[in-house]
Amino acid sequence: xxxxxxxxxxxxxxxxxxxxxxxxxxxxxxxxxxxxxxxxxxxxxxxxxxxxxxxxxxxxxxxxxxxxxxxxxxxxxxxxxxxxxxxxxxxxxxxxxxxxxxxxxxxxxxxxxxxxxxxxxxxxxxxxxxxxxxxxxxxxxx
Amino acid sequence: xxxxxxxxxxxxxxxxxxxxxxxxxxxxxxxxxxxxxxxxxxxxxxxxxxxxxxxxxxxxxxxxxxxxxxxxxxxxxxxxxxxxxxxxxxxxxxxxxxxxxxxxxxxxxxxxxxxxxxxxxxxxxxxxxxxxxxxxxxx
Numbered sequence: 692x693x694x695x696x697x698x699x700x701x702x703x704x705x706x707x708x709x710x711x712x713x714x715x716x717x718x719x720x721x722x723x724x725x726x727x728x729x730x731x732x733x734x735x736x737x738x739x740x741x742x743x744x745x746x747x748x749x750x751x752x753x754x755x756x757x758x759x760x761x762x763x764x765x766x767x768x769x770x771x772x773x774x775x776x777x778x779x780x781x782x783x784x785x786x787x788x789x790x791x792x793x794x795x796x797x798x799x800x801x802x803x804x805x806x807x808x809x810x811x812x813x814x815x816x817x818x819x820x821x822x823x824x825x826x827x828x829x830x831x832x833x
Numbered sequence: 834x835x836x837x838x839x840x841x842x843x844x845x846x847x848x849x850x851x852x853x854x855x856x857x858x859x860x861x862x863x864x865x866x867x868x869x870x871x872x873x874x875x876x877x878x879x880x881x882x883x884x885x886x887x888x889x890x891x892x893x894x895x896x897x898x899x900x901x902x903x904x905x906x907x908x909x910x911x912x913x914x915x916x917x918x919x920x921x922x923x924x925x926x927x928x929x930x931x932x933x934x935x936x937x938x939x940x941x942x943x944x945x946x947x948x949x950x951x952x953x954x955x956x957x958x959x960x961x962x963x964x965x966x967x968x969x970x971x972x
Contacts, residue, residue: 752854753895753965756872786864788856791871792934798864807865807946813935819946824954826947829939 732783733774740767756793766795850881850890851903858901868949870931877925887960894965901961909955
């Protein structure tokens with residue numbers, strides 16, 4: 692199933708959320724993203740990411756590879772969809788950071804499990820799952 | 834081990850510093866990106882040697898930005914990794930290079946992230962933040 696942000700299939704503990712195809716452009720996307728999720732932690736992340744979308748240079752760290760607005764948009768869609776889930780993907784990210792190569796990484800943690808979802812500048816989305824520090828699975832979602 | 838006879842070899846207990854942009858150092862932990870190679874890690878994961886010091890290691894970062902510095906020792910490296918000193922001030926882990934991060938081979942990407950996770954866990958001492966002082970790097 693191809694989604695608005697292009698990923699499909701999951702290998703973690705829960706089925707993916709139901710995703711609705713959209714053709715939102717930037718303004719409509721901002722309206723969508725501004726609908727408040729239940730949890731304040733999610734809301735804070737989305738607010739921060741909207742600031743990044745307005746000013747991508749806020750994500751610059753140690754070099755000049757800037758994260759594009761289209762990639763930030765994609766990340767906001769994913770986070771916004773996650774915020775509406777129950778179960779595993781109901782926990783908010785522990786960190787959302789630039790990857791140093793023009794991409795963004797979403798990090799999640801629950802007890803001994805850690806997940807990272809990497810939105811690469813190339814357009815790929817990779818997911819990695821660790822248990823007790825050991826990589827137990829990875830997938831190229833798109 | 835030193836590649837150049839003018840370069841002092843790395844001692845087993847030498848402190849090595851990984852420069853970490855502030856954004857990769859959260860309130861309680863480092864993120865995996867702190868030990869994943871970036872575009873500047875073309876030959877391998879770059880580390881400053883002990884003689885540089887933590888403040889000096891951070892100073893090699895971009896001016897106007899703040900950096901943390903993670904401490905590692907050669908004994909922290911997991912099996913499969915080596916370390917090369919190319920200067921008395923600099924060393925690198927050749928297996929953890931930018932090409933590996935960009936690889937189309939799933940196993941290569943996985944191995945890199947496993948190594949990065951091990952280093953992240955073994956980096957027990959993080960110092961800073963300290964200011965970067967380098968001019969803007971062109972990429």
